[in-house]
Amino acid sequence: MGMTRRDVMKISVLSGAAVGLPVSHALGDSVSGNRIAESRLPKPFTKLFTRPEVAVPVRTDLLTGTQIYRIEMRPFRAEIVPGLVTDLWGYNGVYPGPTIVVDRNTPTRVRQINNLPRVHPTLGFTPWTSVHLHGHASLPQYDGYASDISNPGQYKDYEYQNVQEARTQWYHDHGVHHTAETVQMGLAAFYLVHDELEQGLPIPHGDFDVPLMFADISFNADGSVLFDNNDNKGLYGDVIMVNGQPWPVMPVKRRKYRFRFLNACPARSFKWSLDSGDTMTIIGTDAGLVPRPIPVKSFRHGVAERYEVVIDFAKYKKGDRITLRNAAPTNTISFTNTDKALQFLVTDEPFDGADNEIPDPLNPDEPTMLLKESDAKVTRRLDFVRKNGLWTINGTTWDDIVRSNFRQVVASTRLNDIEVWELRNTSGGWHHPAHIHLIDFKISSRNGQPAMPHERGPKDVVYLGENETVRLVIKFHDGTGRYMIHCHNLTHEDHDMMTQFEVVGPVGAPDPLGTPATDLPERTPL
Secondary structure (H helix, E strand, O other), rough: OOOHHHHHHHHHHHHOHHHOOOOOOOOOOOOOOOOOHHHHHOOOOEEOOOOEEEEEOEEEEEOOOEEEEEOEEEEEEEEOOOOEEEEEEEEOOOOOOEEEEOOOOOOEEEEEEEOOOOOOOOOOOOOEEOOEEEEOOOOOOHHOOOOOOOOOOEEEEEEEEEOOOOOEEEEEEOOOHHHHHHHHOOOOEEEEEEOOHHHHHHOOOOHHEEEEEEEEOOOOOOOOOOOOOOOOOOOOOEEEEEEEEEEEEEEOOOOOEEEEEEEEOEEEEEEEEEEEOOOOEEEEEEEEEEEEEEEEEEEEEEOOOOOOOOOOOEEEEEEEEEEEEEEOOOOOOOOOOOOEEEEEEEOOOHHHHHHHHOOOOOOOOOHHHHHOOOHEEEEEEEEEEEEEEEEOOOEEEEEHHHHHHOOEEEEEEEOOEEEEEEEEEOOOOOOOOEEEOOOOEEEEEOOHHHHHHOOOOOOOEEEOOOOEEEEEEOOOOOOEEEEEEEEHHHHHHHHHOHHHHHHEEOOOOOOOOOOOOOOOOOOOOO
């Protein structure tokens, strides 16, 4: 691949700033190889549903109670297309990676080891990584800051305090300028936090609390992953994966299930419904339980958003099949079978009838949802715009942040301040799932109207649709330091719709680049 304009910019920036970040060729809008014939793709609803593995701590520190994990990013091979082998990357060599489950206020330390190849097998870039625990109020040096990278042959220990309310989080790669490719290769996993309120409610728990990671992928004729950025608009696959299986079938008992929907696609958004036309009930959003249950017939699901959805199978009889359908939102590239994702097969197996309710209310005192615009000291505007071939926020890109030696910010607020942030997308050609690190927010309005029903809960990603303006109310109480704002269409993020803000407190905050990775072999014991 030839040098792109962005590569030239990056070389000049890095030679001036001397920040030690490697330089590689950008993916651009190239296609690696040739797309496999549709007739060779897996047939929907022929694979059995699987649940993600659960991570086991290496040990627990007896003095601090910290649960300590060791996760290794490494290649593995899988047969997704019948008869072909695909090279993928995974946390501990699986996809999704192992789910970390922790109770609130129990700290964790996760050693993330980059044992990926020195060069991507088809694209030729160096797969540096930066692990972001999405949804967590991490200290800056553990937040997965895009330029805080670990190269192959290095590791970093990430520390998390887990002080926030129960919620569905996920960890994924956030390495600068190559996040789309590394996440597409498989670097994504769940991280679930429980608390007393959530565990005390009679909502589904245990076997009936099921994580669902949705992703899409395309293949070359030889079974390798195909990367097509569609003129830097996004990677859209023609195979829908659920927990690593293409279009699986999940046997279910005749009772309520709580599904944790995570959109881990690089770019694809969904609009979900059941082909039976029945109602689903949303009980949680990105940042935890909603105040009251939200019944919906369908809902829009942008990249990186999480929704906790209860589906009741009690009315169905043995052998009934209910399909989770997808109606593609505007400006999403569709293929023959991307209108479906998962099929439920109802059984007559006996089940435990405990925790089979949807109480009302759920979490009426959720602090983020009690915020009001009238509480805000400041209103800020962030414009998401494509400019000169690059995706920008208020006219800036991450290369501008690098050029400033990581000091430039789009907003500076003080600890415990409440602000309104108005996000605008004046383009009719694409939408942006906008993610703000560190904080939770309330969607105050969308185009001057109330938030959509399904998003009336605490959030950290908002679907910013074509020609839409969304107003958010935010309290900056979770910590201080510099944190990223970006589009979670990962191609937009990589090209280069990412900037940063800062929260200022009475004492200085840690530097997000202040705890660099360490070369292997591992020098400190776990």
